[in-house]
Amino acid sequence: MAHIKISAAPSIRRLPSYLHVVRQHRMMGGEFISGTLIARELNLEPIQVRKDLAITGITGKPKKGYPKEALIAAIEGFLGWNSPEDAVLVGVGNLGTALMGYQAFRYHGLRIIAAFDKNPHKIGSTVHGIPVLDVLTMDTQIRRSGVKIAILTVPSVSAQEAANTLTAAGIEGIWNFTNVKLKVPDQVAVQKEDLSSGYALLRVSMQTNRLIGEKWG
Amino acid sequence: MAHIKISAAPSIRRLPSYLHVVRQHRMMGGEFISGTLIARELNLEPIQVRKDLAITGITGKPKKGYPKEALIAAIEGFLGWNSPEDAVLVGVGNLGTALMGYQAFRYHGLRIIAAFDKNPHKIGSTVHGIPVLDVLTMDTQIRRSGVKIAILTVPSVSAQEAANTLTAAGIEGIWNFTNVKLKVPDQVAVQKEDLSSGYALLRVSMQTNRLIGEKWG
Structure with a gap:
């Protein structure tokens, strides 16, 4: 990063x-x-x-x-949302599937053009209209399409290996939904999504409200 | 809020x-x-x-x-993560299912004790070991259990109605994954999770890297 x-x-x-x-x-x-x-x-x-x-x-x-x-x-x-940007998604589990159907991305110029998974039952299917391809073909497909953004929703244990393949294939930005701190070349941007941050804010807001309630209630 | x-x-x-x-x-x-x-x-x-x-x-x-x-x-x-806090989840779609299986919550003292949905095929099942209950019983169940946190993963069109039921039942904090700006009483904390924020940061980081590449590469 x-x-x-x-x-x-x-x-x-x-x-x-x-x-x-x-x-x-x-x-x-x-x-x-x-x-x-x-x-x-x-x-x-x-x-x-x-x-x-x-x-x-x-x-x-x-x-x-x-x-x-x-x-x-x-x-x-x-x-940079004025021009549509293609992305691939890696790891078609529950979170990956949810993100593939996330309507708001369309308004942000983000277009998921393909997803990758290693599960033979998923490969060849489409999810929310997006084709699921064999993760073994990922390097070739990314090089051919020239896509620069990858959304990473694999299990933690597979995260670094997937990141290695992605960066070798020319990906410039990884949106990382795993809890792994990825090691990537300097020129690759990584945005780590940590759901815990929002939960931390929620808990502090609730505590603040309770204190106010006790004081003024 | x-x-x-x-x-x-x-x-x-x-x-x-x-x-x-x-x-x-x-x-x-x-x-x-x-x-x-x-x-x-x-x-x-x-x-x-x-x-x-x-x-x-x-x-x-x-x-x-x-x-x-x-x-x-x-x-x-x-x-407030030193004491476990119970939560309910409303809306067992893809995102809801993903959050019900999100391992990290266990380390943050967050325990999802029940989920609610209106789909008869989901009601009565368990997802990641968590029971899925009829959303029509939500008010009663929340009052009885005394749970104070709700995770909202319903479709946008149902968000405000669900929030009304939750706050009437005594929920003090709503973690809102919908794109609806909820209207709730002052004493209820709402944390809105907006995935677009992370994507905005990723795009700006990528642009910065490209500029540096052009300058120094």
Whole structure:
């Protein structure tokens, strides 16, 4: 993984939710959307919203806000979501199957064109319209298609081996849903998805609510 | 949702990964683990690690680091992961099934005791050893068991109705995997899981790597 610190990571994490809100307001009247409105819908501070959006290069107009279409274009452009990007998925278990059917990916320019598995009962089938291919052919298929993104949903024990095959075949970005810290060449980006993070926040929020309840209830 | 801003949210998000590293080093020799070692394993700055860990109330000793057992206890205590917490899951589709089999939850004191679905073919079965019950009995079952956490993996169209039933039955925290912004009473905590956030970070990392490649390659 490239040893780059993305200091704007929390801001980048929020960009998809801004995009979602602006798209929802696209159909409604008016050319502009205010940062305050976006902030209210997402329960954030307006100053935070303006700072986050600034990293995409856009600035709002006083008293008017952001031109909706320009804002959508700025976020999509910054994230690279304006051009569709193909991806493969490795490991067609429950999580893999769920991700293959995840509707939201379509709005983010992410198109899963093939999945790989080693189970003969799965190979040759389609899941949510996506073909499941033999993992032994993965290297060849990735080289031929030129796909650059892989979603990794194999069991932990197979994660590093799969990552090795993927990077050797030319994959530039791995979205890692396993709990393995992958060793990959510097030029390959890895985003590790850790569901525990969200659960940590939930528990702390619940504890905070309980304390407030005890104090004021 | 309680309108509390958790300014430490990014730090809280990182706590589970610290816990994971310290637990891995538990078996190895030595009473202490250094912040620098933790930082190196997670590709973070040491100062960031020390700041993050400080919110749990622990401070390291100069030149020694953190006592491993005390550090584990501090993180678990802060997150409320030291005592097992029961949860129910609503919506036994692909994602729900994947989460019911997610091994890591066991290490976070999260125990899914029952799942609910409306599909007659699923009701009465067990998934990963967890019973699937009729969603029509959900209110009664939650009241009787006293469970406080619900994991929501229903289709979007059913999300708000399920949330209404959950909060009426006494649920205090909803881990929301749907793309619906739920309306719930103030005292109920909601953590919305948005897979798009991780994908946004992956794409930006890939773009950064490509720019570096063009410049230096």
